[in-house]
Amino acid sequence: MENALSLAAGNLLSPMVLFFALGMLAALVKSDLSVPEAIAKGMALYLMLAIGFKGGAAVSDHGLDATLVLALLAGAVLSFLFPAIAYFLLRASTKLSAVDAAAVSAHYGSISIVTFVAASSALQSAGIADPGYMVAVAAVMESPAIISALYLLARSGEWDRGDTKGGFSTDLMREVVLNGSVVLLIGAFVVGLVTGKEGFAAIAPFIDAPFKGVLCLFLLDMGLVAGRGLRQGGSALGGGTVLFGLYMPLISAVIATVFAFAIGLSPGGAALLITLAASASYIAVPAAMRLALPEARPAIYLTLSLGVTFPFNLTIGIPLYIVLGQLAGAP
Amino acid sequence: MTLATFHKKRLDIVVEAPVLNRLLDLLDDLAVTGYTVLPALAGRGAEGAWRRAGMVSDAGRMVVVMCILDEARIDDVLQPVYELVRRQIGIVTVSDVAVIRPDHF
Numbered sequence: 001m002e003n004a005l006s007l008a009a010g011n012l013l014s015p016m017v018l019f020f021a022l023g024m025l026a027a028l029v030k031s032d033l034s035v036p037e038a039i040a041k042g043m044a045l046y047l048m049l050a051i052g053f054k055g056g057a058a059v060s061d062h063g064l065d066a067t068l069v070l071a072l073l074a075g076a077v078l079s080f081l082f083p084a085i086a087y088f089l090l091r092a093s094t095k096l097s098a099v100d101a102a103a104v105s106a107h108y109g110s111i112s113i114v115t116f117v118a119a120s121s122a123l124q125s126a127g128i129a130d131p132g133y134m135v136a137v138a139a140v141m142e143s144p145a146i147i148s149a150l151y152l153l154a155r156s157g158e159w160d161r162g163d164t165k166g167g168f169s170t171d172l173m174r175e176v177v178l179n180g181s182v183v184l185l186i187g188a189f190v191v192g193l194v195t196g197k198e199g200f201a202a203i204a205p206f207i208d209a210p211f212k213g214v215l216c217l218f219l220l221d222m223g224l225v226a227g228r229g230l231r232q233g234g235s236a237l238g239g240g241t242v243l244f245g246l247y248m249p250l251i252s253a254v255i256a257t258v259f260a261f262a263i264g265l266s267p268g269g270a271a272l273l274i275t276l277a278a279s280a281s282y283i284a285v286p287a288a289m290r291l292a293l294p295e296a297r298p299a300i301y302l303t304l305s306l307g308v309t310f311p312f313n314l315t316i317g318i319p320l321y322i323v324l325g326q327l328a329g330a331p
Numbered sequence: 332m333t334l335a336t337f338h339k340k341r342l343d344i345v346v347e348a349p350v351l352n353r354l355l356d357l358l359d360d361l362a363v364t365g366y367t368v369l370p371a372l373a374g375r376g377a378e379g380a381w382r383r384a385g386m387v388s389d390a391g392r393m394v395v396v397m398c399i400l401d402e403a404r405i406d407d408v409l410q411p412v413y414e415l416v417r418r419q420i421g422i423v424t425v426s427d428v429a430v431i432r433p434d435h436f
Contacts, residue, residue: 037383171353175352228382232379232380232381233379282388283388283390284388286388286390286391287348287349287388287389287390288349289390290347290349290350290390290419291349291350291353294347294418294419294420295418297378298378298390298391299378299379302390302391
């Protein structure tokens, strides 16, 4: 308990979370503070490259084992499973239409890579080892949820697709699977795997030392984006939908804890699997939903994922997931 | 001396950024001789107001695709473009314009 409280306090008072809070506050009071779009994109690329490379280098150093394969499988199964739970809960407890519920479900089955990066950084601060390969699990968990959510909607009989394109297609899956952040994440992981310790030492001054500072600036921007989203789209969310954005990550976290225990992940690996499971997408899936379900309202799924679940995970969720990881993880 | 101008049609498509690649592929398939893509900075529509600066992904961004066509081709292009974008957030307009080099369109 003491450990959990100290983790929570350490996380809440970390520069990352405080910069995120600053951004949110600035947006809510309508400050003109903003991060130029090109810089925000550059920072996102930097973070993907750094986290992917570090993961690959760590795996090269420690070697691969069967746990990696099990973790990849677990990630895919969870990403398929969560939309079904989310869809059922949303239909039972909110007034969302079938299309909106399916779009939201897809977001909660997929993952937020920034939440993953923040959790990796929190693990490092807490001195808990990260197995490295969870980056590959993150990439695997991006897209199955989209297929699952579209399947649920098709089965519901409440989806009027008309005669237009939309829904599931190979083009859509290609665009999701090959989206820039996934390609860079996996590409950097492979480069890290190939070049190993020596490669890491060669570029450590670029990808290691400035990492937390860049993450702070990036989270300041995320705070601004989340705050603006809440200000503009908050009225589109009902009370039940907001509650869903808070309890669904906890349900996903508990299920992922069982999976992490069953496959014997380390405490750090378990914490990251739980974090991935509890996070909700706001980059890859919203773009996919605009193509597959254009009738679904972005004001609902983007605001919920970015304005409610992301801040919740960043402040309260991550320390909780680290504690769950320690409980579930193999020593 | 007055420069000679020639009547053409201008097609403006304001559409969500995620659809852009599909739209450009379609214009290429339809052998449209040229188009220009412009980023939209901000706007307001049926889904409310938005600003490019406040977006974390392409999902909420809008772009404008502009192309000039010969009048004889407008229906051939407009119908499939409309089929592609009619369920998306956006606007399609056709207007009369005058160009100086008619052989380009």
